[in-house]
Amino acid sequence: MPITTCIFDAYGTLFDVNAAARAAAQEPGNETLARCWQQLAADWRAKQLEYTWLRALADTHDDFWKVTQDGLDWAMEKHGLKGDGLRARLMQLYAELSAYPEVQEMLKTLKNAGYKLAILSNGEPKMLQSAMDSAGISDLLDDCLSVENVGVYKPHARVYDMVGDRFGCDNDQVLFVSSNGWDAACATGYGFQTAWVNRMGLPVDRMPWTPKHILNDLKTIPELAKSL
Secondary structure, X not given: OOOOEEEEOOEOOOEOOOHHHHHHHOOOOOHHHHOOHHHHHHHHHHHHHHHHHHHHHOOOOOOHHHHXXXXXXXHHHHOOOXXXXXXXXXXXXXXXXXEOOOHHHHHXXXXXOOOEEEEEEOOOHHHHHHHHHHHOOHHHOOEEEEHHHOOOOOOOHHHHHHHHHHHOXXXXXXXXXXXXXXXXXHHHHHXXXXXXXXXXXXXXXXXXXXXXEEEOOOOOHHHHHHHO
């Protein structure tokens, strides 16, 4: 069946998760951060994701804003960075992450072609809305689906269930796009058409499933959706 619905992961897919640390590192007084911001951003992101998986396995839940704070605290301690002011500034910047350069045009093209468009994210609704508003893409999306509606993080099937529940589409009518290889792989196992945006040129994760399509960025998503 042809694709009717394009669903996007948010953080790392539409929004640049390195933007907060990069921007803070350029501000006066943050010279120590400037020397390590790239590794801090990588550690922050890794712990953020790890803490979602651990919570899901432990059958407990905190929202993604809390998980993001916890990941930042760990990363700051690892790199010897201290100060409530720096922590607050990094979290403020994370709430206002910039989108990747191709995002707006890609979403406009899909919307004009008649596809239903939505985010499906671990993010908490308020932080997602802040990021969408900051990136100027709120009006291009039909919905923003958060794991807070089901109380468990990706890749639990209850998260992917929200797409069919919201849009009334079959799984094979959905193109699911994520920058996380494990997310795209699990969505393949769920039954979606999938695209992994592999911006960093990473190896394919060793899992029971693999993403059906691998891209360098989001520019060709409209053509891919049309071809399926």
